[in-house]
Amino acid sequence: MPAFDVQKIRQQFPALQQQVNGVTPVFLDGPGGSQVSQRVLDAMVEYLGRYNANLGGAYFSSHKTVELMAQARQAGADLYNAASADEIVFGANATTLCFAMSRAIARDWQAGDEIIVTALDHYSNVSPWVLAAEEKGVTVHQVPVDESRCDLDYDQLAALLNEKTRLVACTWASNTTGTLVDMPRVMALIKQHSQALSWVDAVHYAPHCRIDVQALDCDFLVSSAYKYFGPHLGVLYGKSDVLAQLSPYKVAPAKDVNPNRWETGTQNYEALAGFIAAIDYIASLAGTADNLPRRHQLEQGYALISTHEQQLSRLWLERLNSYPAIRVYGITDPSLAAERTPTFAFRIEGIEPRVVSEFFGQHQICIWDGNFYAQGLYEQLGLTEVGGVVRTGCMHYNTTEELDRFFSVLDHLLAQV
Numbered sequence: 001m002p003a004f005d006v007q008k009i010r011q012q013f014p015a016l017q018q019q020v021n022g023v024t025p026v027f028l029d030g031p032g033g034s035q036v037s038q039r040v041l042d043a044m045v046e047y048l049g050r051y052n053a054n055l056g057g058a059y060f061s062s063h064k065t066v067e068l069m070a071q072a073r074q075a076g077a078d079l080y081n082a083a084s085a086d087e088i089v090f091g092a093n094a095t096t097l098c099f100a101m102s103r104a105i106a107r108d109w110q111a112g113d114e115i116i117v118t119a120l121d122h123y124s125n126v127s128p129w130v131l132a133a134e135e136k137g138v139t140v141h142q143v144p145v146d147e148s149r150c151d152l153d154y155d156q157l158a159a160l161l162n163e164k165t166r167l168v169a170c171t172w173a174s175n176t177t178g179t180l181v182d183m184p185r186v187m188a189l190i191k192q193h194s195q196a197l198s199w200v201d202a203v204h205y206a207p208h209c210r211i212d213v214q215a216l217d218c219d220f221l222v223s224s225a226y227k228y229f230g231p232h233l234g235v236l237y238g239k240s241d242v243l244a245q246l247s248p249y250k251v252a253p254a255k256d257v258n259p260n261r262w263e264t265g266t267q268n269y270e271a272l273a274g275f276i277a278a279i280d281y282i283a284s285l286a287g288t289a290d291n292l293p294r295r296h297q298l299e300q301g302y303a304l305i306s307t308h309e310q311q312l313s314r315l316w317l318e319r320l321n322s323y324p325a326i327r328v329y330g331i332t333d334p335s336l337a338a339e340r341t342p343t344f345a346f347r348i349e350g351i352e353p354r355v356v357s358e359f360f361g362q363h364q365i366c367i368w369d370g371n372f373y374a375q376g377l378y379e380q381l382g383l384t385e386v387g388g389v390v391r392t393g394c395m396h397y398n399t400t401e402e403l404d405r406f407f408s409v410l411d412h413l414l415a416q417v
């Protein structure tokens with residue numbers, strides 16, 4: 001396994017080189033969107049500058065665009081370990097893909113059917129299903145959160161599943177607390193108790209952990225490239241036999257073949273170029289292994305990302321836990337760093353989350369406050385009326401020195417109250 005040199009990695013990200021008011025900013029806003037590597041920017045500029053065209057023309061740039069589309073699907077298949085590139089569907093973002101696909105999936109739902117969503121999810125993976133269910137008279141169950149870890153309540157999930165369950169929509173990682181859901185366990189429960197389709201939200205999972213849809217055996221899985229160093233683009237996996245059984249909402253003259261029939265209108269080709277470069281970037285972390293298939297390089301890249309991020313998580317938790325005025329939501333034990341992403345939700349006694357994030361913003365440290373559309377979680381934890389939480393999120397390009405800067409600003413803030 002090659003060494004992980006975070007300084008070398010940082011050099012590939014222009015945003016990490018800049019100064020704002022004479023200070024190098026610290027990006028701890030990864031769960032909201034990552035910074036973008038230079039190779040992604042280059043790929044997008046090259047496509048838009050030289051080849052901007054639509055599919056199907058009899059000339060070079062259109063041919064190039066057809067080629068790009070095929071390469072992007074292969075990059076998606078490598079990222080997810082899909083059996084075929086034809087199982088990859090692109091769209092504007094994860095939310096839009098979920099809305100579009102939910103219409104098609106719900107076509108044959110009937111009154112009396114049931115679906116299951118969770119309180120841990122971003123509402124991108126709740127509202128589309130709830131709205132589709134409302135139209136069909138389908139009952140929606142929401143699995144509550146086990147508050148001790150801010151994890152799914154697996155027993156409740158098992159109890160809710162039955163032969164009437166048509167779909168289970170569940171996140172693989174919480175975008176708020178960083179909890180990693182035991183998705184193989186969720187899949188096993190679904191299969192044991194029902195014949196429901198499974199929809200996995202991997203938007204927060206994909207920047208941090210390796211995905212293997214064949215090993216997981218889910219029906220659908222979605223992620224967003226802007227969370228893993230690429231441009232704004234939604235990337236959906238749909239199992240080929242499931243895609244074949246569904247019928248999309250599409251314009252009549254558009255070809256009725258998978259996966260294209262799920263992609264309405266003209267695609268964002270420059271984003272596809274950037275997406276390929278983002279996948280190559282993650283693969284490139286494996287260093288000299290150019291002769292290995294890209295999927296293997298991706299696996300190595302993710303192993304390096306995980307090791308570095310778990311080290312950051314341990315340090316964060318050790319330090320955050322030492323402040324009596326701070327309450328961290330989710331997994332707080334540093335020895336359990338492998339069971340979470342380096343995303344931390346916390347509140348400081350007596351200080352509104354917005355006040356905290358503004359203070360850090362003045363020091364060029366980018367962190368978030370609010371509820372991050374994880375409405376079920378906030379309602380269950382009683383955080384809706386109190387401004388939610390403060391959220392910091394590391395990526396593999398963050399360093400322990402940045403962590404030191406964060407804690408020194410935190411000390412500064414606490415000294416003022």
Ligand SMILES: Cc1ncc(COP(=O)(O)O)c(C=O)c1O
Binds near residue numbers: 031174204233234
């Ligand atoms: C876990 C999770 N799911 C879904 C979404 C929505 O993704 P998109 O912005 O691609 O629609 C987000 C966005 O932050 C997210 O964090």
